[in-house]
Amino acid sequence: MADVKTYLREWAMPHVLCPGCAHGIVMRGFLAAIDQLQLDQDKVAVVAGIGCSSRIVGYIDFCTLHGTHGRAPAFASGLKLARPDLHVMVITGDGDGLAIGGNHLIHAARRNIDITVMLLNNSIYGMTGGQAAPTTPEGAVASTTPAGNTEPNFDACKLMIGAGASFVARVLAANPIEMSKVIADGVRHPGFSFIEIISDCPEYYGRYNKVGGGADMLTWMARRDAGVAVPLSEKKFVEHVPSSAVPLGMTTGVLERDIRPVFTGVRRQEPL
Amino acid sequence: MSEGTRGLLLSGVGGQGVILASMIVADALLGAGFDVKQSEVHGMAQRGGSVFSHIRWGEDVDSPLVPKGSAEVLAAFEWAEAIRWVEYVREGGAVVADVRTIVPPGACNDRRSWTARYPGIDVDLFNDRELKTRLIDAAATATELGNVRAANSVLLGSVAAFLDIDMAHWESAIERLVPRGTVEINLAAFRAGREFPQARVPRPPLAPEGFSGPHEIDINHVWCKGCDICSRVCPEYCLAVDVDGKLNIIDPEACTGCRLCELLCPDFAIEIHPPRSPVAVSDANTAGGGT
Numbered sequence: 001m002a003d004v005k006t007y008l009r010e011w012a013m014p015h016v017l018c019p020g021c022a023h024g025i026v027m028r029g030f031l032a033a034i035d036q037l038q039l040d041q042d043k044v045a046v047v048a049g050i051g052c053s054s055r056i057v058g059y060i061d062f063c064t065l066h067g068t069h070g071r072a073p074a075f076a077s078g079l080k081l082a083r084p085d086l087h088v089m090v091i092t093g094d095g096d097g098l099a100i101g102g103n104h105l106i107h108a109a110r111r112n113i114d115i116t117v118m119l120l121n122n123s124i125y126g127m128t129g130g131q132a133a134p135t136t137p138e139g140a141v142a143s144t145t146p147a148g149n150t151e152p153n154f155d156a157c158k159l160m161i162g163a164g165a166s167f168v169a170r171v172l173a174a175n176p177i178e179m180s181k182v183i184a185d186g187v188r189h190p191g192f193s194f195i196e197i198i199s200d201c202p203e204y205y206g207r208y209n210k211v212g213g214g215a216d217m218l219t220w221m222a223r224r225d226a227g228v229a230v231p232l233s234e235k236k237f238v239e240h241v242p243s244s245a246v247p248l249g250m251t252t253g254v255l256e257r258d259i260r261p262v263f264t265g266v267r268r269q270e271p272l
Numbered sequence: 273m274s275e276g277t278r279g280l281l282l283s284g285v286g287g288q289g290v291i292l293a294s295m296i297v298a299d300a301l302l303g304a305g306f307d308v309k310q311s312e313v314h315g316m317a318q319r320g321g322s323v324f325s326h327i328r329w330g331e332d333v334d335s336p337l338v339p340k341g342s343a344e345v346l347a348a349f350e351w352a353e354a355i356r357w358v359e360y361v362r363e364g365g366a367v368v369a370d371v372r373t374i375v376p377p378g379a380c381n382d383r384r385s386w387t388a389r390y391p392g393i394d395v396d397l398f399n400d401r402e403l404k405t406r407l408i409d410a411a412a413t414a415t416e417l418g419n420v421r422a423a424n425s426v427l428l429g430s431v432a433a434f435l436d437i438d439m440a441h442w443e444s445a446i447e448r449l450v451p452r453g454t455v456e457i458n459l460a461a462f463r464a465g466r467e468f469p470q471a472r473v474p475r476p477p478l479a480p481e482g483f484s485g486p487h488e489i490d491i492n493h494v495w496c497k498g499c500d501i502c503s504r505v506c507p508e509y510c511l512a513v514d515v516d517g518k519l520n521i522i523d524p525e526a527c528t529g530c531r532l533c534e535l536l537c538p539d540f541a542i543e544i545h546p547p548r549s550p551v552a553v554s555d556a557n558t559a560g561g562g563t
Contacts, residue, residue, distance in 0.1 A: 014495040014541075019498060029535075213500060214538070
Protein backbone atom coordinates (compact mmCIF):
# COMPACT_ATOMS: atom_id res chain seq x y z
CA MET A 1 0.00 0.00 0.00
CA ALA A 2 1.40 3.30 -1.00
CA ASP A 3 1.70 6.24 1.30
CA VAL A 4 -1.56 8.21 1.25
CA LYS A 5 0.51 11.38 1.04
CA THR A 6 1.17 10.65 -2.62
CA TYR A 7 -2.46 11.64 -3.21
CA LEU A 8 -2.09 14.96 -1.39
CA ARG A 9 -1.33 18.36 -2.85
CA GLU A 10 1.46 18.77 -0.37
CA TRP A 11 2.12 22.36 -1.38
CA ALA A 12 -1.36 23.29 -0.12
CA MET A 13 -0.91 21.68 3.28
CA PRO A 14 -1.45 22.18 6.18
CA HIS A 15 -5.17 22.38 5.59
CA VAL A 16 -7.49 25.02 7.02
CA LEU A 17 -9.54 22.65 9.17
CA CYS A 18 -9.54 23.34 12.90
CA PRO A 19 -7.36 21.38 15.33
CA GLY A 20 -9.00 18.05 16.09
CA CYS A 21 -11.54 18.23 13.25
CA ALA A 22 -12.38 14.72 12.14
CA HIS A 23 -12.80 15.86 8.53
CA GLY A 24 -9.03 15.42 8.25
CA ILE A 25 -9.38 11.81 9.40
CA VAL A 26 -12.05 11.29 6.77
CA MET A 27 -9.78 12.78 4.12
CA ARG A 28 -7.08 10.28 5.05
CA GLY A 29 -9.61 7.44 5.06
CA PHE A 30 -10.85 8.47 1.62
CA LEU A 31 -7.31 8.54 0.24
CA ALA A 32 -6.65 5.12 1.77
CA ALA A 33 -9.77 3.82 0.02
CA ILE A 34 -8.61 5.20 -3.33
CA ASP A 35 -5.26 3.57 -2.67
CA GLN A 36 -6.94 0.23 -1.96
CA LEU A 37 -8.81 0.48 -5.25
CA GLN A 38 -5.64 1.40 -7.13
CA LEU A 39 -7.48 3.92 -9.27
CA ASP A 40 -5.68 6.13 -11.76
CA GLN A 41 -5.42 9.59 -10.21
CA ASP A 42 -6.42 11.22 -13.49
CA LYS A 43 -9.57 9.09 -13.70
CA VAL A 44 -10.87 10.15 -10.32
CA ALA A 45 -13.03 13.26 -10.25
CA VAL A 46 -14.07 14.65 -6.89
CA VAL A 47 -16.78 17.28 -6.79
CA ALA A 48 -17.62 19.40 -3.77
CA GLY A 49 -19.91 22.25 -2.85
CA ILE A 50 -19.43 24.72 -0.03
CA GLY A 51 -18.57 24.03 3.57
CA CYS A 52 -15.81 22.75 5.79
CA SER A 53 -16.02 19.26 4.31
CA SER A 54 -15.99 20.60 0.78
CA ARG A 55 -12.64 22.28 1.46
CA ILE A 56 -11.13 18.79 1.31
CA VAL A 57 -11.06 18.83 -2.49
CA GLY A 58 -8.49 21.61 -2.33
CA TYR A 59 -5.93 19.26 -0.82
CA ILE A 60 -6.36 16.01 -2.73
CA ASP A 61 -4.53 15.46 -5.96
CA PHE A 62 -7.27 14.25 -8.32
CA CYS A 63 -9.46 16.04 -10.83
CA THR A 64 -11.36 18.24 -8.41
CA LEU A 65 -14.20 20.69 -8.77
CA HIS A 66 -15.28 23.12 -6.09
CA GLY A 67 -18.81 24.01 -7.18
CA THR A 68 -21.66 26.12 -5.89
CA HIS A 69 -23.40 25.56 -2.60
CA GLY A 70 -25.39 22.34 -2.50
CA ARG A 71 -25.05 21.64 -6.23
CA ALA A 72 -22.24 19.12 -6.05
CA PRO A 73 -24.50 16.15 -7.03
CA ALA A 74 -25.75 18.16 -10.00
CA PHE A 75 -22.23 18.95 -11.18
CA ALA A 76 -21.27 15.35 -10.62
CA SER A 77 -24.26 14.02 -12.57
CA GLY A 78 -23.38 16.20 -15.54
CA LEU A 79 -19.75 15.18 -15.35
CA LYS A 80 -20.60 11.48 -15.18
CA LEU A 81 -22.95 11.72 -18.17
CA ALA A 82 -20.34 13.53 -20.23
CA ARG A 83 -17.39 11.42 -19.10
CA PRO A 84 -18.62 7.97 -18.08
CA ASP A 85 -15.02 6.77 -17.97
CA LEU A 86 -14.33 8.83 -14.83
CA HIS A 87 -14.92 7.68 -11.28
CA VAL A 88 -17.04 10.57 -10.08
CA MET A 89 -17.30 11.18 -6.36
CA VAL A 90 -18.87 13.88 -4.28
CA ILE A 91 -17.63 15.12 -0.93
CA THR A 92 -20.33 17.11 0.76
CA GLY A 93 -21.41 18.10 4.21
CA ASP A 94 -24.69 17.88 6.08
CA GLY A 95 -25.54 21.52 5.44
CA ASP A 96 -24.42 21.39 1.83
CA GLY A 97 -26.06 18.08 1.00
CA LEU A 98 -29.16 17.99 3.18
CA ALA A 99 -30.15 21.64 3.60
CA ILE A 100 -29.50 23.79 0.55
CA GLY A 101 -28.67 20.84 -1.68
CA GLY A 102 -31.23 18.32 -0.44
CA ASN A 103 -33.14 18.48 -3.68
CA HIS A 104 -30.11 17.74 -5.83
CA LEU A 105 -29.07 14.88 -3.61
CA ILE A 106 -32.42 13.06 -3.63
CA HIS A 107 -32.81 13.35 -7.40
CA ALA A 108 -29.34 12.04 -8.07
CA ALA A 109 -30.28 9.09 -5.86
CA ARG A 110 -33.60 8.62 -7.64
CA ARG A 111 -31.87 8.40 -11.02
CA ASN A 112 -29.33 5.91 -9.64
CA ILE A 113 -26.54 7.59 -11.50
CA ASP A 114 -23.18 5.94 -10.94
CA ILE A 115 -21.57 8.40 -8.55
CA THR A 116 -20.40 8.04 -4.95
CA VAL A 117 -21.52 10.63 -2.44
CA MET A 118 -19.68 10.96 0.84
CA LEU A 119 -21.66 13.12 3.23
CA LEU A 120 -19.61 14.27 6.19
CA ASN A 121 -22.08 14.81 8.97
CA ASN A 122 -20.79 16.99 11.80
CA SER A 123 -24.32 17.85 13.04
CA ILE A 124 -23.81 21.59 12.78
CA TYR A 125 -22.96 24.41 10.36
CA GLY A 126 -19.28 24.67 11.19
CA MET A 127 -17.96 27.13 8.63
CA THR A 128 -20.53 29.87 9.24
CA GLY A 129 -20.43 29.91 13.01
CA GLY A 130 -22.15 26.93 14.55
CA GLN A 131 -25.78 27.42 13.55
CA ALA A 132 -28.23 24.55 13.89
CA ALA A 133 -28.31 22.31 10.81
CA PRO A 134 -31.00 19.84 9.69
CA THR A 135 -28.82 17.17 11.29
CA THR A 136 -28.47 18.84 14.69
CA PRO A 137 -30.00 16.37 17.14
CA GLU A 138 -33.01 17.41 19.13
CA GLY A 139 -31.93 19.17 22.28
CA ALA A 140 -28.42 19.96 21.10
CA VAL A 141 -27.09 23.48 21.57
CA ALA A 142 -26.05 25.54 18.55
CA SER A 143 -25.49 29.26 18.17
CA THR A 144 -29.04 29.70 16.85
CA THR A 145 -30.54 27.31 19.40
CA PRO A 146 -28.92 28.38 22.68
CA ALA A 147 -31.56 26.59 24.75
CA GLY A 148 -31.39 23.41 22.71
CA ASN A 149 -32.70 22.47 19.30
CA THR A 150 -36.47 21.94 19.26
CA GLU A 151 -36.65 20.28 15.84
CA PRO A 152 -36.12 16.64 15.03
CA ASN A 153 -33.11 15.92 12.87
CA PHE A 154 -32.71 14.23 9.52
CA ASP A 155 -31.66 10.61 9.32
CA ALA A 156 -29.66 10.98 6.13
CA CYS A 157 -29.47 7.25 5.44
CA LYS A 158 -33.21 6.70 5.76
CA LEU A 159 -33.73 9.66 3.47
CA MET A 160 -31.43 8.23 0.84
CA ILE A 161 -32.93 4.74 1.05
CA GLY A 162 -36.31 6.38 0.53
CA ALA A 163 -35.02 8.39 -2.39
CA GLY A 164 -33.79 5.25 -4.10
CA ALA A 165 -30.05 5.17 -3.55
CA SER A 166 -28.84 1.66 -4.31
CA PHE A 167 -25.95 1.65 -1.84
CA VAL A 168 -26.38 3.31 1.53
CA ALA A 169 -23.92 3.06 4.38
CA ARG A 170 -23.03 4.86 7.55
CA VAL A 171 -19.56 4.85 9.06
CA LEU A 172 -17.74 6.67 11.83
CA ALA A 173 -14.67 8.83 11.41
CA ALA A 174 -13.51 7.19 14.63
CA ASN A 175 -13.20 3.86 12.77
CA PRO A 176 -10.87 4.83 9.94
CA ILE A 177 -10.15 1.31 8.69
CA GLU A 178 -13.82 0.36 8.38
CA MET A 179 -14.47 3.75 6.81
CA SER A 180 -11.93 3.12 4.05
CA LYS A 181 -13.38 -0.31 3.34
CA VAL A 182 -16.92 1.02 3.06
CA ILE A 183 -15.85 3.91 0.85
CA ALA A 184 -14.02 1.48 -1.43
CA ASP A 185 -17.16 -0.69 -1.49
CA GLY A 186 -19.27 2.31 -2.41
CA VAL A 187 -16.96 3.32 -5.23
CA ARG A 188 -17.05 -0.23 -6.61
CA HIS A 189 -20.83 -0.34 -6.44
CA PRO A 190 -22.53 0.26 -9.80
CA GLY A 191 -25.13 2.96 -9.23
CA PHE A 192 -25.67 5.72 -6.74
CA SER A 193 -23.71 5.10 -3.54
CA PHE A 194 -24.35 7.19 -0.48
CA ILE A 195 -22.03 7.02 2.51
CA GLU A 196 -22.83 9.08 5.55
CA ILE A 197 -19.62 9.58 7.47
CA ILE A 198 -20.19 10.68 11.04
CA SER A 199 -17.61 13.39 11.54
CA ASP A 200 -17.45 16.05 14.22
CA CYS A 201 -17.02 19.72 14.93
CA PRO A 202 -15.04 20.16 18.14
CA GLU A 203 -14.92 23.92 17.67
CA TYR A 204 -18.68 24.49 17.71
CA TYR A 205 -20.64 21.36 18.47
CA GLY A 206 -18.12 20.05 20.97
CA ARG A 207 -17.71 23.40 22.69
CA TYR A 208 -21.40 24.36 22.83
CA ASN A 209 -22.51 20.93 23.98
CA LYS A 210 -19.61 20.45 26.36
CA VAL A 211 -18.45 17.28 24.66
CA GLY A 212 -14.82 18.38 24.52
CA GLY A 213 -12.05 18.52 21.92
CA GLY A 214 -11.23 16.27 19.00
CA ALA A 215 -10.28 13.20 21.01
CA ASP A 216 -13.33 13.49 23.27
CA MET A 217 -15.60 13.85 20.27
CA LEU A 218 -14.21 10.69 18.69
CA THR A 219 -14.94 8.76 21.88
CA TRP A 220 -18.40 10.28 22.09
CA MET A 221 -19.03 9.36 18.48
CA ALA A 222 -18.01 5.76 19.09
CA ARG A 223 -20.40 5.62 22.05
CA ARG A 224 -23.29 6.72 19.84
CA ASP A 225 -22.62 3.80 17.57
CA ALA A 226 -25.38 1.25 18.01
CA GLY A 227 -23.46 -1.42 16.19
CA VAL A 228 -22.76 -2.62 12.72
CA ALA A 229 -25.93 -3.50 10.85
CA VAL A 230 -24.51 -5.81 8.24
CA PRO A 231 -20.90 -6.65 7.68
CA LEU A 232 -19.61 -5.84 4.26
CA SER A 233 -21.47 -8.66 2.61
CA GLU A 234 -23.93 -8.85 -0.19
CA LYS A 235 -26.83 -9.09 2.23
CA LYS A 236 -29.38 -6.38 2.35
CA PHE A 237 -30.10 -4.32 5.39
CA VAL A 238 -32.26 -6.19 7.85
CA GLU A 239 -32.05 -4.53 11.21
CA HIS A 240 -32.49 -1.05 12.52
CA VAL A 241 -32.16 0.24 16.05
CA PRO A 242 -34.94 2.75 16.68
CA SER A 243 -33.52 6.05 17.84
CA SER A 244 -35.92 6.11 20.76
CA ALA A 245 -34.38 2.95 22.17
CA VAL A 246 -30.84 4.32 22.24
CA PRO A 247 -30.58 8.05 22.79
CA LEU A 248 -28.68 9.51 19.86
CA GLY A 249 -28.08 5.96 18.74
CA MET A 250 -27.28 5.15 15.17
CA THR A 251 -26.68 2.04 13.18
CA THR A 252 -23.45 1.83 11.28
CA GLY A 253 -22.45 -0.41 8.43
CA VAL A 254 -23.89 -1.05 5.02
CA LEU A 255 -27.61 -0.39 5.35
CA GLU A 256 -28.79 -0.96 1.78
CA ARG A 257 -27.27 -2.62 -1.24
CA ASP A 258 -29.28 -3.23 -4.33
CA ILE A 259 -28.49 -3.67 -8.00
CA ARG A 260 -30.71 -1.50 -10.18
CA PRO A 261 -30.34 -0.15 -13.73
CA VAL A 262 -27.80 2.63 -13.74
CA PHE A 263 -28.89 5.90 -15.28
CA THR A 264 -25.89 6.30 -17.57
CA GLY A 265 -26.25 2.75 -18.86
CA VAL A 266 -29.96 3.04 -19.59
CA ARG A 267 -29.51 6.16 -21.65
CA ARG A 268 -26.74 4.69 -23.70
CA GLN A 269 -28.30 1.30 -24.35
CA GLU A 270 -31.65 2.67 -25.50
CA PRO A 271 -31.08 5.61 -27.85
CA LEU A 272 -33.99 7.96 -28.29
CA MET B 273 -0.05 -25.86 61.90
CA SER B 274 -1.05 -29.44 62.38
CA GLU B 275 1.79 -31.91 62.37
CA GLY B 276 2.25 -33.71 59.12
CA THR B 277 0.24 -31.30 57.04
CA ARG B 278 1.79 -30.94 53.64
CA GLY B 279 1.24 -28.42 50.89
CA LEU B 280 1.18 -28.29 47.11
CA LEU B 281 0.88 -25.33 44.78
CA LEU B 282 -0.40 -25.19 41.24
CA SER B 283 0.04 -22.04 39.24
CA GLY B 284 -0.53 -21.03 35.68
CA VAL B 285 -2.32 -18.64 33.38
CA GLY B 286 -6.02 -18.40 32.69
CA GLY B 287 -7.25 -21.13 30.37
CA GLN B 288 -4.61 -23.75 31.09
CA GLY B 289 -6.76 -25.93 33.31
CA VAL B 290 -5.10 -25.08 36.62
CA ILE B 291 -8.35 -25.21 38.54
CA LEU B 292 -9.42 -28.53 37.06
CA ALA B 293 -5.99 -29.97 37.83
CA SER B 294 -6.24 -28.79 41.41
CA MET B 295 -9.68 -30.36 41.74
CA ILE B 296 -8.22 -33.65 40.51
CA VAL B 297 -5.34 -33.45 43.00
CA ALA B 298 -7.71 -32.68 45.85
CA ASP B 299 -10.03 -35.47 44.82
CA ALA B 300 -7.20 -37.98 44.62
CA LEU B 301 -5.96 -36.95 48.06
CA LEU B 302 -9.43 -37.26 49.51
CA GLY B 303 -9.69 -40.67 47.95
CA ALA B 304 -6.46 -41.63 49.67
CA GLY B 305 -8.07 -40.82 53.00
CA PHE B 306 -6.53 -37.44 53.82
CA ASP B 307 -8.21 -34.32 55.06
CA VAL B 308 -7.80 -31.82 52.21
CA LYS B 309 -8.29 -28.08 51.95
CA GLN B 310 -7.96 -26.22 48.71
CA SER B 311 -8.08 -22.53 47.88
CA GLU B 312 -7.69 -20.77 44.59
CA VAL B 313 -7.46 -17.35 42.97
CA HIS B 314 -8.71 -17.19 39.43
CA GLY B 315 -10.44 -13.82 39.03
CA MET B 316 -7.97 -12.34 36.56
CA ALA B 317 -7.85 -15.41 34.36
CA GLN B 318 -9.59 -13.91 31.36
CA ARG B 319 -7.19 -10.97 31.35
CA GLY B 320 -4.21 -13.28 30.85
CA GLY B 321 -3.55 -13.07 34.55
CA SER B 322 -2.13 -15.56 36.93
CA VAL B 323 -4.23 -18.39 38.33
CA PHE B 324 -3.05 -20.33 41.33
CA SER B 325 -4.34 -22.93 43.70
CA HIS B 326 -3.16 -23.95 47.14
CA ILE B 327 -3.77 -27.49 48.33
CA ARG B 328 -2.95 -28.77 51.80
CA TRP B 329 -3.51 -32.23 53.07
CA GLY B 330 -2.81 -34.29 56.16
CA GLU B 331 -4.60 -35.81 59.13
CA ASP B 332 -6.41 -32.63 60.04
CA VAL B 333 -5.92 -29.45 58.02
CA ASP B 334 -6.77 -26.11 59.58
CA SER B 335 -5.94 -23.62 56.83
CA PRO B 336 -5.92 -24.04 53.08
CA LEU B 337 -3.02 -21.63 52.47
CA VAL B 338 0.46 -22.99 51.93
CA PRO B 339 3.02 -20.95 53.90
CA LYS B 340 6.13 -19.73 52.11
CA GLY B 341 8.95 -22.24 52.05
CA SER B 342 6.79 -25.24 52.91
CA ALA B 343 5.30 -26.64 49.71
CA GLU B 344 6.23 -30.18 48.77
CA VAL B 345 5.64 -29.61 45.09
CA LEU B 346 5.13 -26.61 42.88
CA ALA B 347 3.41 -27.38 39.60
CA ALA B 348 3.85 -24.39 37.34
CA PHE B 349 1.99 -24.50 34.06
CA GLU B 350 3.91 -21.54 32.72
CA TRP B 351 7.48 -20.39 33.04
CA ALA B 352 7.08 -17.01 34.70
CA GLU B 353 4.61 -18.55 37.13
CA ALA B 354 7.29 -21.04 38.18
CA ILE B 355 9.63 -18.19 39.03
CA ARG B 356 6.89 -16.26 40.77
CA TRP B 357 6.04 -19.11 43.15
CA VAL B 358 9.31 -20.95 43.62
CA GLU B 359 9.98 -19.38 47.02
CA TYR B 360 6.98 -21.27 48.40
CA VAL B 361 8.76 -24.58 47.87
CA ARG B 362 10.60 -26.08 50.85
CA GLU B 363 14.24 -27.08 50.70
CA GLY B 364 14.38 -30.46 49.03
CA GLY B 365 10.96 -29.97 47.50
CA ALA B 366 10.13 -30.41 43.85
CA VAL B 367 9.36 -27.99 41.04
CA VAL B 368 7.57 -29.23 37.95
CA ALA B 369 7.63 -26.41 35.44
CA ASP B 370 6.36 -26.16 31.93
CA VAL B 371 8.83 -24.49 29.62
CA ARG B 372 6.04 -22.93 27.59
CA THR B 373 5.91 -19.18 27.95
CA ILE B 374 2.77 -17.10 27.81
CA VAL B 375 3.70 -13.45 27.78
CA PRO B 376 1.10 -11.18 29.35
CA PRO B 377 0.16 -8.15 27.26
CA GLY B 378 1.58 -5.80 29.85
CA ALA B 379 5.09 -7.16 29.36
CA CYS B 380 5.23 -6.80 25.60
CA ASN B 381 7.25 -4.19 23.84
CA ASP B 382 5.87 -5.28 20.56
CA ARG B 383 2.56 -7.11 20.47
CA ARG B 384 3.88 -9.59 17.95
CA SER B 385 7.15 -10.27 19.66
CA TRP B 386 7.79 -11.90 22.97
CA THR B 387 10.70 -9.87 24.12
CA ALA B 388 10.53 -7.19 26.74
CA ARG B 389 10.21 -7.69 30.47
CA TYR B 390 9.72 -11.43 30.38
CA PRO B 391 12.22 -13.62 32.22
CA GLY B 392 14.36 -15.78 29.98
CA ILE B 393 14.43 -19.54 30.38
CA ASP B 394 17.31 -20.03 32.76
CA VAL B 395 17.56 -23.31 34.64
CA ASP B 396 20.21 -21.80 36.92
CA LEU B 397 17.47 -19.81 38.60
CA PHE B 398 16.71 -22.92 40.65
CA ASN B 399 20.20 -24.21 41.07
CA ASP B 400 21.13 -22.24 44.17
CA ARG B 401 18.56 -24.22 46.12
CA GLU B 402 18.12 -27.88 46.87
CA LEU B 403 15.19 -28.46 44.58
CA LYS B 404 14.22 -31.35 42.41
CA THR B 405 13.56 -29.49 39.21
CA ARG B 406 11.73 -31.06 36.32
CA LEU B 407 11.24 -29.03 33.18
CA ILE B 408 8.70 -30.47 30.80
CA ASP B 409 7.03 -29.40 27.63
CA ALA B 410 3.55 -30.59 28.49
CA ALA B 411 1.89 -29.04 25.47
CA ALA B 412 4.22 -30.90 23.09
CA THR B 413 3.54 -34.21 24.83
CA ALA B 414 -0.20 -33.60 24.84
CA THR B 415 -0.12 -32.65 21.17
CA GLU B 416 1.67 -35.87 20.36
CA LEU B 417 -1.10 -37.73 22.18
CA GLY B 418 -3.69 -35.93 20.12
CA ASN B 419 -5.06 -33.00 22.07
CA VAL B 420 -3.07 -30.05 23.33
CA ARG B 421 -5.70 -29.40 25.95
CA ALA B 422 -4.59 -32.45 27.88
CA ALA B 423 -1.37 -30.62 28.78
CA ASN B 424 -2.57 -30.13 32.33
CA SER B 425 -2.86 -33.88 32.77
CA VAL B 426 0.72 -34.33 31.59
CA LEU B 427 1.84 -31.90 34.25
CA LEU B 428 -0.34 -33.63 36.79
CA GLY B 429 1.32 -36.92 35.97
CA SER B 430 4.69 -35.39 36.77
CA VAL B 431 3.31 -34.10 40.05
CA ALA B 432 1.93 -37.53 40.92
CA ALA B 433 5.44 -38.98 40.77
CA PHE B 434 6.36 -36.86 43.78
CA LEU B 435 3.31 -37.69 45.85
CA ASP B 436 2.95 -41.06 47.43
CA ILE B 437 -0.64 -41.82 46.51
CA ASP B 438 -1.96 -44.92 44.93
CA MET B 439 -2.46 -44.63 41.19
CA ALA B 440 -6.04 -45.87 41.48
CA HIS B 441 -7.02 -42.71 43.36
CA TRP B 442 -5.53 -40.51 40.67
CA GLU B 443 -7.18 -42.37 37.86
CA SER B 444 -10.60 -42.42 39.46
CA ALA B 445 -10.31 -38.68 40.16
CA ILE B 446 -9.46 -38.00 36.52
CA GLU B 447 -12.28 -40.19 35.30
CA ARG B 448 -14.74 -38.36 37.50
CA LEU B 449 -13.69 -34.79 36.80
CA VAL B 450 -12.47 -34.33 33.24
CA PRO B 451 -15.05 -33.45 30.56
CA ARG B 452 -16.92 -36.40 29.16
CA GLY B 453 -15.25 -37.90 26.12
CA THR B 454 -11.76 -36.83 27.13
CA VAL B 455 -11.11 -39.42 29.82
CA GLU B 456 -8.92 -41.63 27.70
CA ILE B 457 -6.65 -38.93 26.41
CA ASN B 458 -6.34 -37.40 29.85
CA LEU B 459 -5.40 -40.75 31.35
CA ALA B 460 -2.85 -41.27 28.59
CA ALA B 461 -1.46 -37.81 29.18
CA PHE B 462 -1.29 -38.46 32.91
CA ARG B 463 0.67 -41.67 32.39
CA ALA B 464 2.97 -39.93 29.91
CA GLY B 465 3.58 -37.20 32.47
CA ARG B 466 4.63 -39.74 35.11
CA GLU B 467 7.40 -40.84 32.79
CA PHE B 468 8.86 -37.31 32.96
CA PRO B 469 8.95 -36.33 29.34
CA GLN B 470 12.00 -34.18 29.92
CA ALA B 471 11.80 -31.06 27.77
CA ARG B 472 14.35 -31.44 25.00
CA VAL B 473 16.20 -28.21 25.47
CA PRO B 474 14.47 -25.35 27.20
CA ARG B 475 13.93 -23.07 24.28
CA PRO B 476 15.15 -19.52 24.37
CA PRO B 477 12.26 -17.15 24.73
CA LEU B 478 10.63 -17.07 21.50
CA ALA B 479 11.46 -13.92 19.66
CA PRO B 480 9.59 -14.38 16.42
CA GLU B 481 11.26 -13.50 13.21
CA GLY B 482 10.75 -10.01 12.03
CA PHE B 483 10.93 -8.20 15.31
CA SER B 484 13.69 -5.69 15.19
CA GLY B 485 13.03 -2.99 17.71
CA PRO B 486 10.40 -0.33 18.23
CA HIS B 487 8.83 1.55 15.35
CA GLU B 488 9.92 5.04 14.47
CA ILE B 489 7.50 7.91 15.00
CA ASP B 490 7.94 10.70 12.49
CA ILE B 491 6.12 13.94 13.34
CA ASN B 492 5.67 16.74 10.85
CA HIS B 493 5.57 19.73 13.19
CA VAL B 494 4.66 22.14 10.40
CA TRP B 495 1.38 20.35 9.76
CA CYS B 496 0.59 19.37 13.36
CA LYS B 497 -1.98 21.57 15.06
CA GLY B 498 -1.53 20.06 18.50
CA CYS B 499 -5.09 18.75 18.71
CA ASP B 500 -4.14 16.00 21.18
CA ILE B 501 -5.94 13.14 19.42
CA CYS B 502 -2.78 11.07 18.89
CA SER B 503 -1.58 11.37 22.45
CA ARG B 504 -5.00 10.41 23.74
CA VAL B 505 -5.39 7.33 21.54
CA CYS B 506 -1.85 5.97 21.93
CA PRO B 507 -2.15 2.77 23.98
CA GLU B 508 1.51 2.93 24.95
CA TYR B 509 1.59 6.60 26.00
CA CYS B 510 4.37 7.42 23.55
CA LEU B 511 3.19 10.93 22.75
CA ALA B 512 2.30 14.05 24.70
CA VAL B 513 1.35 17.59 23.79
CA ASP B 514 3.16 20.16 25.94
CA VAL B 515 1.76 23.47 27.23
CA ASP B 516 2.76 25.25 24.04
CA GLY B 517 0.73 22.81 21.98
CA LYS B 518 3.82 21.11 20.58
CA LEU B 519 3.63 17.36 20.14
CA ASN B 520 6.53 15.48 21.70
CA ILE B 521 7.57 11.86 21.65
CA ILE B 522 8.03 10.99 25.30
CA ASP B 523 8.65 7.26 25.01
CA PRO B 524 10.02 6.32 21.57
CA GLU B 525 10.97 2.82 22.73
CA ALA B 526 7.38 1.90 23.56
CA CYS B 527 5.89 2.27 20.07
CA THR B 528 4.43 -1.02 18.86
CA GLY B 529 3.49 0.25 15.43
CA CYS B 530 -0.27 -0.02 15.87
CA ARG B 531 -0.62 3.15 13.75
CA LEU B 532 -3.70 4.42 15.60
CA CYS B 533 -2.15 7.89 15.83
CA GLU B 534 -1.33 7.88 12.14
CA LEU B 535 -4.83 6.77 11.13
CA LEU B 536 -6.57 9.23 13.42
CA CYS B 537 -4.36 12.25 12.77
CA PRO B 538 -6.55 14.77 10.94
CA ASP B 539 -3.51 16.69 9.76
CA PHE B 540 -1.40 13.93 8.16
CA ALA B 541 1.31 14.95 10.61
CA ILE B 542 2.38 11.54 11.93
CA GLU B 543 3.99 8.69 10.09
CA ILE B 544 4.99 5.41 11.67
CA HIS B 545 7.93 3.68 10.05
CA PRO B 546 8.95 0.10 10.71
CA PRO B 547 12.33 -0.03 12.39
CA ARG B 548 15.03 0.98 9.97
CA SER B 549 18.10 -0.56 11.58
CA PRO B 550 17.23 -4.17 12.32
CA VAL B 551 18.59 -5.34 15.65
CA ALA B 552 19.61 -8.98 15.83
CA VAL B 553 16.92 -10.99 17.59
CA SER B 554 19.32 -12.31 20.23
CA ASP B 555 20.38 -8.75 21.11
CA ALA B 556 16.79 -7.70 21.44
CA ASN B 557 16.22 -10.51 23.89
CA THR B 558 19.20 -9.69 26.03
CA ALA B 559 18.23 -6.07 26.09
CA GLY B 560 14.69 -6.77 27.16
CA GLY B 561 14.89 -9.97 29.15
CA GLY B 562 15.99 -10.56 32.68
CA THR B 563 14.85 -7.28 34.13
